[in-house]
Each structure stands twice: as structure tokens, then as C-alpha cells.
Amino acid sequence: MSAAKRLGALGSVGLLAMTAACGSSASGGVAGVPKTTMNMGTVSAYTSLDPAGAYDAGSWMVFYNVYQGLLTYLPGSTVPTPDAAQSCNFVGTDYMTYHCSLIKGLTFSNGDPLDAAAVKYSIDRVLTIGSETLPDKQPADNGSGVSVLLSTLKSVEANGSTDVTFHLKTADATFPDRLASGVGEIVDPKAYSATRVLPGVSGAVVGSGVYKIDSVQTKKDDTGAEVPTSVKLSLNPNYKGAYSKTKPTNSGVTLSYYDSPADIRAALDSGKIDLNANSDLASKDIVSLEGAQQLGKGLQVVEGAxxxxxxxxxxxxxxxxxxxxxxxxxxxxxxxxxxxxxxxxxxxxxxxxxxxxxxxxxxxxxxxxxxxxxxxxxxxxxxxxxxxxxxxxxxxxxxxxxxxxxxxxxxxxxxxxxxxxxxxxxxxxxxxxxxxxxxxxxxxxxxxxxxxxxxxxxxxxxxxxxxxxxxxxxxxxxxxxxxxxxxxxxxxxxxxxxxxxxxxxxxxxxxxxxxxxxxxxxxQYIVTQSDVTGVPLTLDLAAIMRFWMIGKS
Missing domain, CATH: 3.10.105.10 (Dipeptide-binding Protein; Domain 3)
Known part of the structure; x- marks a missing residue:
């Protein structure tokens, strides 16, 4: 298995400037939501936009905002709660059968139906891509190893349009948590190959999360590989799930990737970004900023568990x-x-x-x-x-x-x-x-x-x-x-x-x-401009940066 996700995203150095865009244009917004775009920065760039091909912090940060799982973690909670699902529970007392009923009428951001068959397809796809039994004998998940999180799963059964049953190899009380992690994101069967991950780092993403991806900017690193420099998100008007009753406080997010904590600090000082999206500033900067901050003036430091x-x-x-x-x-x-x-x-x-x-x-x-x-x-x-x-x-x-x-x-x-x-x-x-x-x-x-x-x-x-x-x-x-x-x-x-x-x-x-x-x-330390709101709501032990809760006063 890969330790990349668990051990922290790998940094990149020596990048050569070159950009490329992909995806559709931004939407016209969602009624009642402030037309505010949040500019965020991090050193944790994603490695793939495909849940079957990534096991790193930067990728999962994007996944949690553009994809949707059966389950999620509400702010402050360490217990999974239904998201795309209406309800989930173990069947029987041996904890080897887990059943979920989906919310009726779910769709992906492109309008395709999100049903039980899509859930089964998404989970089966992770296991297939993570295996070494494909015809060319090559691990199709780019070596991410994310399929290890489904190691206790024996099979997935779809019944009708809304019922999904997971049969486990052994008792596993943590299976709901696994489904709530980045490996459990649901993808559109019409848009994703059953045996291959999305190509490169700018493939067309179709999810059902709070946001959809409008464009990705990329450049080449010193090995010639394409890496992302920024990703632009706008609200997905088709989203329906755990956060449907929570009105977003922004209409979109631009997430930019930097090479070092020093670059993040410089972007904050210049006002180029509203906040860092991960705890990726140097300790000396955190301490100096905490000492210098004044309520409502200058850069503010928000601390979380x-x-x-x-x-x-x-x-x-x-x-x-x-x-x-x-x-x-x-x-x-x-x-x-x-x-x-x-x-x-x-x-x-x-x-x-x-x-x-x-x-x-x-x-x-x-x-x-x-x-x-x-x-x-x-x-x-x-x-x-x-x-x-x-x-x-x-x-x-x-x-x-x-x-x-x-x-x-x-x-x-x-x-x-x-x-x-x-x-x-x-x-x-x-x-x-x-x-x-x-x-x-x-x-x-x-x-x-x-x-x-x-x-x-x-x-x-x-x-x-x-x-x-x-x-x-x-x-x-x-x-x-x-x-x-x-x-x-x-x-x-x-x-x-x-x-x-x-x-x-x-x-x-x-x-x-x-x-x-x-x-x-x-x-967790997030540094923000003085007018940024909502950050404390998304700093908890689940470590999910819920972009939609962050806005401006």
C-alpha cells in the first residue's frame, strides 16, 4: 500500500511555468448565496482527481468538496452521518453486512442519475483498479494503494435504485468510517472507466458534491510531469445531501498550489489569498502572527484540534x-x-x-x-x-x-x-x-x-x-x-x-x-485575512476542509 495519504502529501520543487485549462466555464451562481469567490492556498497539491487513483491529503481535500460519499462527518463529529444516503446501518449482530438506502432523485453535476448502481460501480471500480490482475498486469491506480481501505469488503450488491448492501469478509465496525473517507466517493459510471483512472491531473471530473470543478491550471515540473497550479470550483446546483440545509457562504473557490510555506506566507502578506487551506505554515510564522494579530486587524490565526x-x-x-x-x-x-x-x-x-x-x-x-x-x-x-x-x-x-x-x-x-x-x-x-x-x-x-x-x-x-x-x-x-x-x-x-x-x-x-x-x-492552524469567516466551523478531528462554510464579512 502507499503511505502517501497517511504520511502527508509530497512536496514539489523546481517547477517550470506552463499552464493549461480544462473543464467547463463557471456557473451563474446559486440563488441566495453571496457572489463571493474565496482564494485559498496550500503546498499540498493533489496527485489525481480520481478517487480510485489518489491516496494523498491534497487530493482528498478536493474530493471532499467535489464528490459525495454515502456518509460524511458533520462539523465537530467523529461519527459518520448519511450524505448521499438517507440511512445506513449494520444488518444483524455479526457486523459483516452493511446496508444503505440512498436519497431518492440524486443526480451528478451533469444531470446523470446517482443511484445504487453508481455506488456499486464506484466501489467495485476502486477494487478493480487497485488490483494487479488487469490484462497488462499493471496496477492501474498509479500505485496509490487506496484500495487497501476496502480490504475487508467481499462484495457490493445493488437492489433497485436506492438500496446498496455491502458484504464483508470479516467483522468491521470501522466500515462506515471507511465509506466516509476519500475512497468512498461516488463517480458517474458514464464518465469514468471501470479499469482506468482519469488521465493526468486535469481530467474532466463529474461528481455530486457541494462544488463542481470549472477549470484546472497546470505546469510541468523538472521531470516533465504535469502538475496542478490551481483549481477553480463553483457551486453545484444539483447537490442534495447532509449539507443541503446549510447555505454556502461563498459561490466559488480558487485553490492555488505553492512550492513552500514561505510562498504561502508571502501570498497572505500580499493579500493574494484569503487563507491557507491546510496547516502548512512554518511554526515561526504561526508564532509571530499569533503575537502580532489584533482582533479585526491584519492576518488572523485560527487554531483547531x-x-x-x-x-x-x-x-x-x-x-x-x-x-x-x-x-x-x-x-x-x-x-x-x-x-x-x-x-x-x-x-x-x-x-x-x-x-x-x-x-x-x-x-x-x-x-x-x-x-x-x-x-x-x-x-x-x-x-x-x-x-x-x-x-x-x-x-x-x-x-x-x-x-x-x-x-x-x-x-x-x-x-x-x-x-x-x-x-x-x-x-x-x-x-x-x-x-x-x-x-x-x-x-x-x-x-x-x-x-x-x-x-x-x-x-x-x-x-x-x-x-x-x-x-x-x-x-x-x-x-x-x-x-x-x-x-x-x-x-x-x-x-x-x-x-x-x-x-x-x-x-x-x-x-x-x-x-x-x-x-x-x-x-491545525489556518491564517486568514481579517474579513474571513467560518474557518472555526471546519477545523476538527475529521480534518475535512469544508470550503462552503468559509466566507467574508
Missing amino acids: GSNTRMMVLNTKLAPFDNLAVRQAIAKLIDRDAIAATYQHTVTPLYSVIPQGIGDQTTPFEASPYDVKPLKAAVVRQSLKGVSLPISFNLTYAANSVGGNAEAAQIKKTLEASGLFKVNLTSVATLGKMIPLWAGHKLPASLTGWQPDYPDPDDYVSPFLGVNNTFGNGYAPAKIMKDLTPLSLKQPNRADDSTANTFATIQKQFAYDAAYIPLWQNK
Whole structure:
């Protein structure tokens, strides 16, 4: 599978200017909606406009606004609610059959009917394109790996025009969350091939979301590949769903893509954009702007809860981290407050693989065996009896990760100050360079971020498990994989005590094994011009930027 979506979108450098347009012209507007176009900027450019061909943050940001799924997350909620569906529910008590009834009379933006057959087509298409069984034996999803989110799905059944039934291979209480993610977007069968994704980055999009795409501007990067520079959206007058009763506060959005956080800051300072559409400004800019802002004057900083995490990954199959005591020693010595300081405290120290706000988070990395203060180094040394000191290892990270250099340097400083470790820092240019190293099980230790697909604790657990897990670190605890995770997937009420108890046990085991050492949890920061409204309504743990809620006073 690809880690691109979960680990953050890859940046681009060295772009050569060239533009191209596609799509139809903007509509005349929707009655009662302010004729206001919002100009937004981000460094997270999409990689594809096709839900079957993208698994990255930039693409999903566009998807959530131009496509529609059976389910969505309302502002502030981590529980899926019907969107294109009128209702959805599990059938029976084994949580292996899921049924949805669609809203009657739904259409795509071009007027084609959106019915049960279209839903089945869309989901089947993701599985077909994500397979390697096509005639030419080539993965048709461009290697995105997004079909992994449907790994528990056995088949889809369409009954009549409005009834869809999903038959699962195993119990999966998170299946509604998966349908509410970017993989569950519904496409027009008449406009999308059953076996191929839309070509390039400017293919004609037909969705049923709040917006439709009017045009895309592109240019060539230094490899000659076409990349987007902006996308223009206007309201879809045919939209009908969860947000039908919420009147949009703008008539359209122009989303521009920039090469760096510094470029975003410059565009804000000049007034070229109304806001950044993602938390992609440097920490120093956030801090300086928070200090300078005055209510109603100048640039304003809006802060919201985040669900992204940062962690150190230790390979349980490679020396020196095939030794539990060594992994635990690292976890005992890590100074999360010092790491947060390198980000000027725009992040929050994290003591579990599951972040605050997602399920019932516990803090096992503050409990035994990690509560070793104040004689930390001396106590840790006792736990390493028989191990040759100092322990030398390579710590790999992506050089282009915001704050990554300072973070890695701080970790090296802390560990080496104990006299127990010698840390050799190794950087690669981008996250993309780390992915094959994880896949090849070649990294003893690495630093990475984690961006969830949906706000459920399972999405911070299951992808980390197994010999060939996302990070290739061989972590495969039998108790969690054979007992606890299957049990959690049979618990549909994700907020009740039984689910909480299951995940408390899982978090404790993760902490004891120390194959993943959580470092911090992000906060979302959106910087806006003084007249921008509605941003707080769309900053929540679901991490969906709901463009239609943003307007101007």
C-alpha cells in the first residue's frame, strides 16, 4: 500500500511555468448565496482527481468538496452521518453486512442519475483498479494503494435504485468510517472507466458534491510531469445531501498550489489569498502572527484540534532494536517537551499511539516502565545490563519535513547526553524516498508523521501491525493481532466502555513493546485575512476542509 495519504502529501520543487485549462466555464451562481469567490492556498497539491487513483491529503481535500460519499462527518463529529444516503446501518449482530438506502432523485453535476448502481460501480471500480490482475498486469491506480481501505469488503450488491448492501469478509465496525473517507466517493459510471483512472491531473471530473470543478491550471515540473497550479470550483446546483440545509457562504473557490510555506506566507502578506487551506505554515510564522494579530486587524490565526501524529519507528527485526530493553530505553529517554520546543510549542507532546480526541486515549508512555524521573539516565543504564554501551544506530528522516532537522537534532542531543546512545542522523530528500526503505525493511529507526484516513482509534493501530506493516518494522504482537483487534472490530459503538477498554489494553501493549514511540500531536492552524469567516466551523478531528462554510464579512 502507499503511505502517501497517511504520511502527508509530497512536496514539489523546481517547477517550470506552463499552464493549461480544462473543464467547463463557471456557473451563474446559486440563488441566495453571496457572489463571493474565496482564494485559498496550500503546498499540498493533489496527485489525481480520481478517487480510485489518489491516496494523498491534497487530493482528498478536493474530493471532499467535489464528490459525495454515502456518509460524511458533520462539523465537530467523529461519527459518520448519511450524505448521499438517507440511512445506513449494520444488518444483524455479526457486523459483516452493511446496508444503505440512498436519497431518492440524486443526480451528478451533469444531470446523470446517482443511484445504487453508481455506488456499486464506484466501489467495485476502486477494487478493480487497485488490483494487479488487469490484462497488462499493471496496477492501474498509479500505485496509490487506496484500495487497501476496502480490504475487508467481499462484495457490493445493488437492489433497485436506492438500496446498496455491502458484504464483508470479516467483522468491521470501522466500515462506515471507511465509506466516509476519500475512497468512498461516488463517480458517474458514464464518465469514468471501470479499469482506468482519469488521465493526468486535469481530467474532466463529474461528481455530486457541494462544488463542481470549472477549470484546472497546470505546469510541468523538472521531470516533465504535469502538475496542478490551481483549481477553480463553483457551486453545484444539483447537490442534495447532509449539507443541503446549510447555505454556502461563498459561490466559488480558487485553490492555488505553492512550492513552500514561505510562498504561502508571502501570498497572505500580499493579500493574494484569503487563507491557507491546510496547516502548512512554518511554526515561526504561526508564532509571530499569533503575537502580532489584533482582533479585526491584519492576518488572523485560527487554531483547531488536530489528529495527525509524529513518532519514532523502531525496527523490531534489526539490531539494536531487536532487543526490547533497547527500545524501552529510547522511550524512557525521549524528551517530548524539548521536541515540542523545536516547533515553538505549536504541537502537543503525545504519550500514546492514539492521539487526544480519538476514542478514549490513555497515556501509557507516562506510566511504568517510563516513569523513571528524576534519575533518568542512571535508572535507564540499569535496564541495559549486558548491552555494550554506547549503543550506535542510524536515525533516518525526510529533510523536507517541516521542522524535521531541528527535531532530529534535539533527539540526538537528548539520547547522546545520557551517555547510552550514539545517534547517526541520516536524511533523505523527501518522504517518498523513505517509503521504499520501509517496504524493504531497511530502516532500523526513522521519524515520520501519521495522518489518519478517518477519526477512529483503529486507524492508529491496524496499519502498524504485521510483518509487512506500513513501516516494515516487523511489529506483529499476537495478543493484539489475534485477539484485541478482531474484538475491537466487533464493537460498533466506538464510544462505549467495552471499546475503550479494548483500546486501553492495546495502547498499553504498544507502549510496553516500544516499536512505535509517539512524539507529538499536531494542532491545525489556518491564517486568514481579517474579513474571513467560518474557518472555526471546519477545523476538527475529521480534518475535512469544508470550503462552503468559509466566507467574508
